[in-house]
Amino acid sequence: MRVVHVVGNSHVMYFVGREVPSDETLAWNDDSISIRTFKAGNTGATIYGLDKKESETGAGPKIAKFVRDEKPQDLVIVLGDVDFREHMMRHLPHGVASVPEYLEGLMLLYGDYIDRELRPHVSGEIVLFEMVPFTKSFFMHKVRENVQYGALYFLHEDFNRAIRKLAADRRYKTMTVANGFVDAAGFLRADLATSDVEVHINPKIAMPHVVSELENVLGQS
Numbered sequence: 001m002r003v004v005h006v007v008g009n010s011h012v013m014y015f016v017g018r019e020v021p022s023d024e025t026l027a028w029n030d031d032s033i034s035i036r037t038f039k040a041g042n043t044g045a046t047i048y049g050l051d052k053k054e055s056e057t058g059a060g061p062k063i064a065k066f067v068r069d070e071k072p073q074d075l076v077i078v079l080g081d082v083d084f085r086e087h088m089m090r091h092l093p094h095g096v097a098s099v100p101e102y103l104e105g106l107m108l109l110y111g112d113y114i115d116r117e118l119r120p121h122v123s124g125e126i127v128l129f130e131m132v133p134f135t136k137s138f139f140m141h142k143v144r145e146n147v148q149y150g151a152l153y154f155l156h157e158d159f160n161r162a163i164r165k166l167a168a169d170r171r172y173k174t175m176t177v178a179n180g181f182v183d184a185a186g187f188l189r190a191d192l193a194t195s196d197v198e199v200h201i202n203p204k205i206a207m208p209h210v211v212s213e214l215e216n217v218l219g220q221s
Contacts, residue, residue: 043056
């Protein structure tokens with residue numbers, strides 16, 4: 001049986017079909033695959049905070065210790081959503097024109113952390129999870145909070161392209177669950193979310209598609 005470890009923020013719940021307690025391992029198994037998830041901290045873990053001592057989640061050292069202890073065969077890393085939704089616009093010194101520079105720096109941090117702290121303890125594949133689209137209601141909520149967040153609608157694919165480029169450069173793999181979960185405008189379908197102003201797909205709905213996609217990605221290795 002193939003054993004896959006999944007680490008990151010709250011979106012790791014898609015891999016086990018239910019919410020995952022913070023700083024604990026939760027497992028799901030079928031006849032062909034065993035999935036073990038670890039959600040770091042009790043708030044949204046970010047790429048930006050991986051190397052920061054003041055990080056609220058402490059995700060960087062927590063994930064590194066989990067991976068050192070578990071010594072995974074295959075490892076899926078679920079980060080980036082919170083960076084995109086909550087922090088990206090705050091860290092652009094020259095507005096949207098700074099996006100390429102910001103993404104380059106963020107991906108360098110991500111790749112260096114993975115190669116330094118995680119890769120030495122992973123015997124198989126490292127898979128980066130692309131960010132999940134959010135509902136239109138959530139997007140409008142962010143725009144009302146600060147109009148500059150309106151740019152997020154147009155930057156979603158830039159962010160995921162940066163994830164895919166990082167994976168290609170560092171010889172990781174990527175996976176996405178956007179297909180089938182977004183509407184014609186590119187937002188998470190409201191009927192699949194757990195509330196109107198939501199960034200999560202209902203994990204019970206997401207899980208079959210996520211596990212199938214994961215098996216497809218790993219089957220190509």
